[in-house]
Amino acid sequence: MIQPDFEPLATPRTERKDEELAREGWIRRFVGGPPRLLEVREVYEMLGHEVRLETLSPEELAEECGDCRLALELFRVVYTRRKIGAIRDDAVEDEAEEQKATEQVTGNPGRSE
Secondary structure, X not given: OOOXXXXXXXXXXXXXXXXXXXXXXXXXXXXXXXXXHHHHHHHHHHOOEEEEXXXXXXXXXXXXHOOOHHHHHHOEEEEEEEOOOOOOOOHHHHHHHHHHHHHHHHOOOXXXX
């Protein structure tokens, strides 16, 4: 079995739903795999965010990928939220900076989940 070097950063999503995480202030950003996960974690933390990596459930994969254990082992759902007490000069500029950073790391312009 593959043991990704970021495994301790992930928590299982079996009991937690996106709605519960949203109530706690978490925003689902995207699904990614190595090496981008560690890079995006660093970027979001530099922007004043907490980062949470959650495992994928088989239901989240395309039907033809549902039995792929490698995808379930490697890919994570990335959630972020502002750190409590983080200083916000201008929410519009912060949002633009976050979007730009996400695009640079993920290669997906204009997309965040």
